[in-house]
Amino acid sequence: MNLNLKKESLRKVNETLQSIDRKSNKKIFKISNPDGNHAICAGLKDEIEVTIDGHTGYYCAGMNMNANIIVNGNVGTGVAENMMSGTVHVKGNASQSAGATAHGGTLIIDGDTSSRCGISMKGIDIIVKGSVGHMSAFMAQSGNLVICGDAGDALGDSIYEANIFIKGKVKSLGADCEEKKMNKKDQNILRSLLKKASINESEIKNFKMYGSARKLYNFNIDNVSEY
């Protein structure tokens, strides 16, 4: 089914996708002329496949549950923010806060993302084939962020229990983020994520892993004079 945003309103298109008749066989949709509109495909909850042909604005595929969304273009701020499950695949670049606060599902970005990728992520898997901007994985709580390119300043600042796998250079690490030794279990996680994004598994050996040093978890009495 084709949905043309030049002919139909954004609200109408989103309503169509949010109220799928589960008995029907209509499972594949295409959106044309997104023209940078905000909140395209926000709040989908069924196992459908949507392809967006063009560039989108803010919060594309936000709060996604179950749906498989492909964007043939760039996305604005907050793609797949608060996603619960499903897959979002961006063929271009993503702006700030990609996958912010998302609880689950997979976000694949073929290009680069700007700052704060995976900010406060809570269980999502994010795979970025390019580089990420500053403050990525800020306060990331759980889930995995795979970066095939480089990372900007303050990677993983105040990180909790999320994992960061990175192949390229890290400009600087944020507070309480440190390099970790990768064990078999971690390698298996990375292997399955690379596979999901169709990246050669042999690349595993080129990745480093970062996580929390857990020094901010408890109050340190030596710092009492700071307060």
Place this chain on the structure above:
Amino acid sequence: MCGIVGIYLKNKKYNSQLGKFLTGMMNNMATRGPDSAGFAIYSSEKKKKYKYSVCSNTDQVKEISKKLSKHVKDIKVKSISDHLIIETAMKPKKFIEILKNHEELSLVGYGSCIEIFKQVGNPKDVVKNFSLEKFSGSHAIGHTRMATESAITTDGSHPYSTGEDECLVHNGSLSNHNNLRRSLLKKGIEIKSMNDTEVAAGYISNGLSDKKSLKETLLDGLKDLDGFYTFISGTKNGMAIVRDEIACKPAVVAETKDYVAIASEFQAMAHLPNVNSAKIFEPEPGKVYSWGK
């Protein structure tokens, strides 16, 4: 919030459509700033002529022309909505002094190729009032304002121009503008309002009058201007963009062989020719990008 837009035409064949392009960009950014709007248009330079963009609180254009022509020879006045474009060979220093004697006129910008228009109201109405669609030129900068730092008045609207053929639009807010205003006033830079952006415009004018390039001035600004900002600055020769190091305030650039467009959001430029095949990127924090002659 605020919306900022800019377009620089590399291919002259689009010059006659500059106003049309900017109209679409401003209309699409109306959601980011419904309080007021303004824009600066750069068109070809007329040798030994200056254009003074003036906001007038009167509709008696003829009388004003008469009054001014007492002091100034060869004066041409064009009226668009509540603005006047006064063209004369008289140099800025002298003419600005004359304007100061006319309380009903407030200067919003001047130079050999710049024209500035700004007004309170929804951007969609403002661009209609000024018939922006009909303008042609080489580059243009626009702003839609959601007021934070100062009142919703024409004085508080962007673009700000504190020097010949200069202008600045801003998305964000500055926290050290009062201190900076005091030091710039001491240096003789004229700043009329209590708005933070006008101080940044004054800062740029000061840098340029010190023979620094626009790029150098904006790089210095990263140290001296405290706050959140994405700036688009225009000069006779082109335009530049810079974002602060935190880069909270958005910006997207689309570049084709024919033009460079900048906007707060991509949707502002979705109507531009061949934009889907343009090179699209976000300016990196703390880096100055410039285009021009």
